[in-house]
């Protein structure tokens with residue numbers, strides 16, 4: 484993958500799709516942990532977007548559909564959800580999970596969030612949970628969300644905040660890059676895990692996309708697990724961007740990287756278990 488997503492956005496998105504196709508099963512297998520971790524922020528996000536009974540909701544970068552299930556339950560039989568994602572493999576899990584949960588008000592469609600194949604003004608609310616920061620052009624993604632909304636409808640996104648408040652992600656990225664022989668990256672470089680964490684950036688992008696009543700809420704969302712190795716297990720199976728950086732290494736070099744990452748992550752051991760600090764930004768805007 485190019486170091487700078489803006490160099491060649493289509494190539495960057497093709498690499499992103501391949502990366503999430505590859506991590507799809509792992510992300511889906513980790514659904515229970517992800518659900519526990521993001522339960523409260525997800526509820527807050529759906530409240531901010533005004534997701535209610537009977538609403539038609541667009542879920543962008545839906546992944547394996549964990550939040551899609553929450554939306555489907557909220558909107559009920561008189562509402563509906565369209566879950567979209569760049570990666571066909573991960574979206575297939577969203578479809579299967581919705582069917583298994585008995586939600587027949589969920590449809591899925593593979594789509595680039597920067598170019599949504601949907602009619603203008605067709606949704607009451609738009610949700611994007613932990614997806615927008617991976618776009619090479621998040622402003623374009625927000626313009627598409629704005630276009631999708633009916634007048635008066637709201638979009639709400641969830642992204643990671645600043646690197647200092649997400650030290651585990653900062654450790655993962657910097658250690659993986661070092662072992663892969665790559666130079667350190669500007670954490671705010673477009674397309675990166677922490678790229679939308681710069682204070683005020685997302686609010687400006689929402690306004691530039693046309694949204695009014697823009698507001699951001701910071702939410703702490705610590706990842707609580709029995710031991711550091713459980714977080715490592717989560718990352719090793721599901722975290723596409725980190726796996727992608729380490730994919731260029733042979734097995735023993737990769738193992739050396741994981742060992743250093745585990746040592747650094749053990750700084751977050753507490754008497755009650757491993758607690759990885761995380762901070763999220765929930766940003767809402769109205770069309």
Ligand SMILES: C[S@@+](CC[C@H](N)C(=O)[O-])C[C@H]1O[C@@H](n2cnc3c(N)ncnc32)[C@H](O)[C@@H]1O
Nearest residue numbers: 503544545546568569570595596612613614617
């Ligand atoms: C961390 S996962 C989050 C999935 C899900 N929203 C959740 O919270 O469980 C990020 C997702 O963003 C998707 N994604 C990345 N770039 C995208 C783009 N340009 N358009 C649509 N989806 C994209 C990936 O395919 C992946 O499924």
